[in-house]
Amino acid sequence: MVDTVAFDADDTLWHNEHLFQDTQKKFEAIVCRYRPGEDIHDALFAVEMRNLQLFGYGIKGFTLSMVEAAIQLTAGGITAAEIHEIVQLGKTMMEAPVDLLDGVEETLAAVKGRFRALLITKGDIIDQTSKLERSGLADHFEQVEIVARKDAAVYRTICARHGIEPARCVMVGNSMPSDVLPMLELRGHGVHVPYELLWAHEAHDEDPVCERFHRIARLSDLPALLERLMAAPA
Ligand SMILES: [Mg+2]
Structure with a gap:
């Protein structure tokens, strides 16, 4: 019984995963300015998996992983304004309607x-x-x-x-x-x-x-x- x-x-x-996938596309568009045609998707996933133990699941950890992946993928070339753009993506996710x-x-x-x-x-x-x-x-x-x-x-x-x-x-x-x-x-x-x-x-x-x-x-x-x-x- x-x-x-x-x-x-x-x-x-x-719904939740679509929010992550939509944000990921916007993130890729930012990093693509530096790495056109490259597989940014898998690189972000690798950073995310590496950070999971430390940050746990959720939007804040995902946002930090996006920032880290962006710095890594652009070899430090990403601008402060673009990092701000990425942080804003995370904030928008936190406030998205349920x-x-x-x-x-x-x-x-x-x-x-x-x-x-x-x-x-x-x-x-x-x-x-x-x-x-x-x-x-x-x-x-x-x-x-x-x-x-x-x-x-x-x-x-x-x-x-x-x-x-x-x-x-x-x-x-x-x-x-x-x-x-x-x-x-x-x-x-x-x-x-x-x-x-x-x-x-x-x-x-x-x-x-x-x-x-x-x-x-x-x-x-x-x-x-x-x-x-x-x-x-x-
Ligand atoms: Mg679930």
Whole structure:
């Protein structure tokens, strides 16, 4: 039986990755002035991955990585005005409107009351808190957890803190490595809801062969899946 449903936020409840990809294009246009025709995209990704451990996930770390990559790619030639332009790109991202995915409010309303609903998101605490407030969805969740990373140990700690039995918990999200696989490791359920864009860092190779792994095309398919799980023999 299932009693708890935990949701990822970025690209599960609201659009996020497009914001990063759009900003990246603007960043590339700036650096391209110095390095026409070169692969700026991969160079930025490499800097981002190198910095992830130190800066964590989120817009502020991404902005610093853009600045560092710009200095590196232009061999220090980038101007202060252009660095300012890059910092402004980051600020614009922080203030971008929160654009909910289709059917999110109806789905959360259907889950609330029947199950304990949690939000588990990784990233910067100010950024994620502000997005949740602006989304208007905060009242749907009994608990909100903003964590530095999402792995089995982090989910185990969250479950222990809130008295949740992982086997009775369903984690719903767009990322296989962050949302689905760690919950399967704890013998909980993992529901994958693919988003139209995927950050290269969240890519995965093969789907797990496991009866607790589920994939739905859209979030609004979740209530029907939960019904099936509740009806299944324990
Ligand atoms: Mg996500």
